[in-house]
Amino acid sequence: MSRRNKKQKARESNSQLLQRAERELAKGNAKTALKDAKVAFRNDPVPDARRLLETAYAGRVEQLHRQNLLSEAQAVLRDLLDFKPVDPNVCERLPLLQVLVGDKAADPAVVFARQPELLNELTDKAILDWKALAPEYADLPRQVAAVRDALTAIESGEDERATELLQEIPRTSPLGDWKLFARGLSAFYQQDKDRTAANWQRLDPARPANQIARTLQAAAGDMSEQAAADVERGVKRLNARLGSGQGFEQLASLSQSWRSGDWRTFCDELRRFRARHGTAHTATLQRIAELAWRRAVRESDYDFFARLKGCLPAPELDPKWSRAWALFSEHSRDGDVDAVEKAWKAYALDVRGVSCLRDDERPIAEGLVYLRLGTKFIEFAEYNASRMLARWAGDDEEDQLRKDAAGFLRQSIEACPRLEDAYRELAELHEESEDLDKAAAVYKKLLKQVPDDFDSHIWLARFYLEQEEPESAKVYTSGARRLKPRDPQCVALAWSQQLATVRHLAKKRKLDDARAELKKLHEIRPAEIDLSLLDVVAAAIEFKAKNPEAANKFVDDALARFEEPTAVWLQMSCAAARYSLPKEIKKQFDERFKEAIQQPPTSQTAGYLAKFFASLKSNQINYTGRATQERLALAYLARTTSIAWTESDLCQVCEFLFMCPRQHRLVEKLSEIGLALYPKSPRLLFCAGTAGTRLGPHCCDVDHVLKCLRSAIELNGQASLPMNSSQVESARESLSDLEDFAERKRNIGFGFRAYEDDADDELDGDDDDDFDDDDDMDLGGIDMLPPDIDVDKVIDTMPPELKKQMKQVAAMAGMSLKDVIMGTLSMGIAEELKKQSQPRGGGRTPQTNQTNFGFADDE
Amino acid sequence: MNDPYQILGVSHAADEAAVRARYLELVRQFPPDREPDRFAEIHEAYDRVRDPVVSLEHRLFDVSAPFTFESLIADARPDVRSSRLPTELLLSLARP
Structure with a gap:
C-alpha cells in the first residue's frame, strides 16, 4: 500500500470503515468488505464490528463458492468457524455454507429439507460448470x-x-x-x-x-x-x-421491409448485405432475385424493378434482365408492342447462351420465347380489333400484327419443331385469315411431329370434307377413329365422310361402288340420323343410274316415314342438286316442295325443316336453290303460331330461328307459346331468356329473363330434353351479366352512366372509385358511351358498306340504327377495358343445341 | 387442362425428386384400382410436369412467387441440427 493510502486509511475513522464494509457487502463485493471489517474489528472489537465481520466471512464463502474456488472457500469457512460466530443470522447460514464447500461434517439433508430449491440450483450448477462439485447428497x-x-x-x-x-x-x-x-x-x-x-x-x-x-x-x-x-x-x-450463420441476422431483418413493401429500405439493406456477405450467400442472393423480380413484375412496380437491378445479381435464367423487362412490358397497362417485341427478341438471343440450361433445353427455351411473342402479338391484334369499331380505324395495323405473329410462330417452330402449341396458334391464325390451305399445311406438319394429335386429324378430316375430297378426309377420319373410336366427333365425322364418299362415287358414276358404300353407311348410322336420309341417298343413286322405278321405290319408303311429304321433297330437291341429277328431276322435286310447303303447317315438318336448315347453316353447305327453299321454310315457320307443337320440334324451330336474321319477334312468340305448353322445358326457357337478352337489358323484362335463365339451369339436370353444354354455359354467363346489371340498377337507379360517374368524380375531385373498370365491364358495355360522342355524326361519317351492315344488324335485332351504333360503341369501350384484364378470349356467339343432323358436314 | 403442378400439389420450383416423391405419395393415396379417374388425372399431370416443355415454360414465364420470403430466410438459417454442437457451447446457452 502506498504511503498516501496508508495515511488516508489512518485518517478514516472506525465507523467510516464499518459503513464502507457494509456498502461493499451490499454490492456483493465480499472480499473488500471482509478486509475492511477485519481492520475495523481489530481497531475496535465492538459487537457491531464483530457482527459485520461474521457476515462478511459468510458472504466471502458464498462468493468463493460461486467462483468455484472451493479450497479458498473452505479456508475462509474454517476462519469463520475458528472465530466462533455468535450472530444468529450467520449461525443459521452455517450448515448451508458447510454443504456448499463440501464440508463432510455438515448434514445436507437438513439443509435441503429447509431449502429444497437449493438442491436444484446446486445440481444445475454442477452440470453447467464442470469444475463445480456436485452436492454430496444421496446419489x-x-x-x-x-x-x-x-x-x-x-x-x-x-x-x-x-x-x-x-x-x-x-x-x-x-x-x-x-x-x-x-x-x-x-x-x-x-x-x-x-x-x-x-x-x-x-x-x-x-x-x-x-x-x-x-x-x-x-x-x-x-x-x-x-x-x-x-x-x-x-x-x-x-x-x-457457427460460421454458417454469418449475415443471417441482416437477412432476417430484410423480411420486415419485404413484408411492408418499403423498397428503398429493402434495397439499401440488400446492398449492404451483398457487400458484406455476398460471397457466403451467393445462392441466397440468387433466390432473393428470383423472388423480387417476379414481385416487381406482378405489381407492375417499375421503380422497384429499377432499384433491384442495381443491388441484385441477374437471375441465372435471365442474365441481362431481358425476360424481366419483357414480362414487365407485357404487364404494363400500355402494352407497348415495340417494347415487348424488342425485349423478347433480346431474350431469345440470351437463352442461347444461358449456362443453367442444358444443351437440349436451349432450343426449347428459344422456341417458347418466340411462341410467347407470337401469342402476345395475336392478343395485340385482337385488342386492336376490339377497338376498331369504336374509332372506325382501319385494319392495317391489325393485319400487320397478325403477320408479325405468324412470323414469330414460324420462328418458334424453327427453333423447336416439337412445340405443338406453336403449330396450333399458327394454324388458327391462318384459319382466322380464312387461309385454310395454309392452316391445313400447318396441321399436317404438326401431325408429322405428333402423329397422334387427335385435334389435327379431326380438323384435316373436316377440311377435306368441305373441299369435297372424301378420300383425303378418310385418311384423317381413320386416324382420329384409331385414337378415340367412341368420341362423338369421330362418329359424326365417320358418318359424314362415308356419306361424302357415296356422293362422290355416285357423281363419278361409279354406281356399284356407291351402292356398296351405302350399305356401310347403314352400319355406322348414328341414332339421331333419320332413316329417311338413307332412302333419299339410295333414291339419288338410282336416279343417277337411270333406274327411276327403283329410285321411286326408295322415295316411297322415305315418304312412309313422315306424316306428310314436305320434308322428303326438300331432301330430294337438295340431293338432286348435290348429286348432279338431271335438271328435270331436280325441277320435279323443287316444284313438289314448293307446293307442299304451302299446305297447313305441322309440328313434325316444322321441326324437320328447322333441323335441316340449321344443319346446312352450321356446316356452311350451299347448293342451287337453297336460299329460296330457306325463305319458303321461314315463311312456313311463321305460320306455326297456332299448331299443336311437340316440345322437341318447337325447340328445334326456336334454336334455328336464332340463327336467322329478322326473326326475333317470331322466336319471342314461339318461346312464349312453348313455355305455356312446356313450362319446365329448359331448352324453351333458355330460348325465352335468350330472346330477352337479345333486346338488351334496358329493353327487356329483366326479371322475366332472369327467371327463365335460372329455371333453365335448375331444371336442366332432370329434363328429358336438356340443354347442351354450350347452352348451359351461355345461360350462366347471361345470368351473371344480368344479375350484375339488376343489382346495379337497384343500387344506383335506372339509366346511370358510368362515364357520368367518372366525370362527376373528376369535377368534385373525389377519388372514391365506387365503380371501377371491372365493374363497368360486367355491364357488358351497356350505357358506357362517353358523353362527348355524337352518334348522329358518327352515322353520317360511317363508310357506306359498314352503314349497310349495321342497318341489317339493327333490322335483325328489331332496333333502330342509332341504338345499334350506341350499343356497338359501348361494347367496343367495354372490350377495351376487358382486354386489359383478360389475356385472351373469344367473344360469345349465339349457342344452339345443334345436333349433327343427317347432312352435317355433307348435305 | 388445369395446372399440373396444382393437381400434384407441388410448387413450380419443386425439383424432380420432390415431384416424384409427391407423385408416389398420391399414387399410394389414389391407387388405379380404387380411384381410376383420380389416378389418371394424377398420372397425366405427372407426365406433363416431367415434360421438359411444360417445365421450361414455368421456369421461363411464371411470375408467381416460387417460394415465400419466409421460406428463403428459413433455408438460409444456420442449421443447428445438422452437426452436433460442442457440449460446452450448448451449456453456455443457459446464460441469460
Missing part, C-alpha cells in the same frame, strides 16, 4: 456424472449410450430435468420434432435446461419470433459461434 454426484457423460456421448453421436447412461437417473431426481433435456437433445439432432417436443415440453421453465432447449428451438426456426424474444441473445450468440 447426486454419480447422477451428475451420468448426465455429463450422456451429453458428451450425444455430442459424439453415441445416442444409444447416452440413453443407457440416463436410465439410472430416477424421474424424481433433481437431475430428472437434465435427463429430459438430454433425451430431447438426442431427438433434436435426429430431426425428430415430435420426440423433441415430447421431452422438452416437460422441462421446468425456471431451470437452465429449458433455457438451452428454447434457444436451440429458436435457432432452428421452430419457434415464432415473438415466442423466441426472451432467448434472442442466446440465438445470436449461437449464430455468431
Whole structure:
C-alpha cells in the first residue's frame, strides 16, 4: 500500500470503515468488505464490528463458492468457524455454507429439507460448470456424472449410450430435468420434432435446461419470433459461434421491409448485405432475385424493378434482365408492342447462351420465347380489333400484327419443331385469315411431329370434307377413329365422310361402288340420323343410274316415314342438286316442295325443316336453290303460331330461328307459346331468356329473363330434353351479366352512366372509385358511351358498306340504327377495358343445341 | 387442362425428386384400382410436369412467387441440427 493510502486509511475513522464494509457487502463485493471489517474489528472489537465481520466471512464463502474456488472457500469457512460466530443470522447460514464447500461434517439433508430449491440450483450448477462439485447428497454426484457423460456421448453421436447412461437417473431426481433435456437433445439432432417436443415440453421453465432447449428451438426456426424474444441473445450468440450463420441476422431483418413493401429500405439493406456477405450467400442472393423480380413484375412496380437491378445479381435464367423487362412490358397497362417485341427478341438471343440450361433445353427455351411473342402479338391484334369499331380505324395495323405473329410462330417452330402449341396458334391464325390451305399445311406438319394429335386429324378430316375430297378426309377420319373410336366427333365425322364418299362415287358414276358404300353407311348410322336420309341417298343413286322405278321405290319408303311429304321433297330437291341429277328431276322435286310447303303447317315438318336448315347453316353447305327453299321454310315457320307443337320440334324451330336474321319477334312468340305448353322445358326457357337478352337489358323484362335463365339451369339436370353444354354455359354467363346489371340498377337507379360517374368524380375531385373498370365491364358495355360522342355524326361519317351492315344488324335485332351504333360503341369501350384484364378470349356467339343432323358436314 | 403442378400439389420450383416423391405419395393415396379417374388425372399431370416443355415454360414465364420470403430466410438459417454442437457451447446457452 502506498504511503498516501496508508495515511488516508489512518485518517478514516472506525465507523467510516464499518459503513464502507457494509456498502461493499451490499454490492456483493465480499472480499473488500471482509478486509475492511477485519481492520475495523481489530481497531475496535465492538459487537457491531464483530457482527459485520461474521457476515462478511459468510458472504466471502458464498462468493468463493460461486467462483468455484472451493479450497479458498473452505479456508475462509474454517476462519469463520475458528472465530466462533455468535450472530444468529450467520449461525443459521452455517450448515448451508458447510454443504456448499463440501464440508463432510455438515448434514445436507437438513439443509435441503429447509431449502429444497437449493438442491436444484446446486445440481444445475454442477452440470453447467464442470469444475463445480456436485452436492454430496444421496446419489447426486454419480447422477451428475451420468448426465455429463450422456451429453458428451450425444455430442459424439453415441445416442444409444447416452440413453443407457440416463436410465439410472430416477424421474424424481433433481437431475430428472437434465435427463429430459438430454433425451430431447438426442431427438433434436435426429430431426425428430415430435420426440423433441415430447421431452422438452416437460422441462421446468425456471431451470437452465429449458433455457438451452428454447434457444436451440429458436435457432432452428421452430419457434415464432415473438415466442423466441426472451432467448434472442442466446440465438445470436449461437449464430455468431457457427460460421454458417454469418449475415443471417441482416437477412432476417430484410423480411420486415419485404413484408411492408418499403423498397428503398429493402434495397439499401440488400446492398449492404451483398457487400458484406455476398460471397457466403451467393445462392441466397440468387433466390432473393428470383423472388423480387417476379414481385416487381406482378405489381407492375417499375421503380422497384429499377432499384433491384442495381443491388441484385441477374437471375441465372435471365442474365441481362431481358425476360424481366419483357414480362414487365407485357404487364404494363400500355402494352407497348415495340417494347415487348424488342425485349423478347433480346431474350431469345440470351437463352442461347444461358449456362443453367442444358444443351437440349436451349432450343426449347428459344422456341417458347418466340411462341410467347407470337401469342402476345395475336392478343395485340385482337385488342386492336376490339377497338376498331369504336374509332372506325382501319385494319392495317391489325393485319400487320397478325403477320408479325405468324412470323414469330414460324420462328418458334424453327427453333423447336416439337412445340405443338406453336403449330396450333399458327394454324388458327391462318384459319382466322380464312387461309385454310395454309392452316391445313400447318396441321399436317404438326401431325408429322405428333402423329397422334387427335385435334389435327379431326380438323384435316373436316377440311377435306368441305373441299369435297372424301378420300383425303378418310385418311384423317381413320386416324382420329384409331385414337378415340367412341368420341362423338369421330362418329359424326365417320358418318359424314362415308356419306361424302357415296356422293362422290355416285357423281363419278361409279354406281356399284356407291351402292356398296351405302350399305356401310347403314352400319355406322348414328341414332339421331333419320332413316329417311338413307332412302333419299339410295333414291339419288338410282336416279343417277337411270333406274327411276327403283329410285321411286326408295322415295316411297322415305315418304312412309313422315306424316306428310314436305320434308322428303326438300331432301330430294337438295340431293338432286348435290348429286348432279338431271335438271328435270331436280325441277320435279323443287316444284313438289314448293307446293307442299304451302299446305297447313305441322309440328313434325316444322321441326324437320328447322333441323335441316340449321344443319346446312352450321356446316356452311350451299347448293342451287337453297336460299329460296330457306325463305319458303321461314315463311312456313311463321305460320306455326297456332299448331299443336311437340316440345322437341318447337325447340328445334326456336334454336334455328336464332340463327336467322329478322326473326326475333317470331322466336319471342314461339318461346312464349312453348313455355305455356312446356313450362319446365329448359331448352324453351333458355330460348325465352335468350330472346330477352337479345333486346338488351334496358329493353327487356329483366326479371322475366332472369327467371327463365335460372329455371333453365335448375331444371336442366332432370329434363328429358336438356340443354347442351354450350347452352348451359351461355345461360350462366347471361345470368351473371344480368344479375350484375339488376343489382346495379337497384343500387344506383335506372339509366346511370358510368362515364357520368367518372366525370362527376373528376369535377368534385373525389377519388372514391365506387365503380371501377371491372365493374363497368360486367355491364357488358351497356350505357358506357362517353358523353362527348355524337352518334348522329358518327352515322353520317360511317363508310357506306359498314352503314349497310349495321342497318341489317339493327333490322335483325328489331332496333333502330342509332341504338345499334350506341350499343356497338359501348361494347367496343367495354372490350377495351376487358382486354386489359383478360389475356385472351373469344367473344360469345349465339349457342344452339345443334345436333349433327343427317347432312352435317355433307348435305 | 388445369395446372399440373396444382393437381400434384407441388410448387413450380419443386425439383424432380420432390415431384416424384409427391407423385408416389398420391399414387399410394389414389391407387388405379380404387380411384381410376383420380389416378389418371394424377398420372397425366405427372407426365406433363416431367415434360421438359411444360417445365421450361414455368421456369421461363411464371411470375408467381416460387417460394415465400419466409421460406428463403428459413433455408438460409444456420442449421443447428445438422452437426452436433460442442457440449460446452450448448451449456453456455443457459446464460441469460
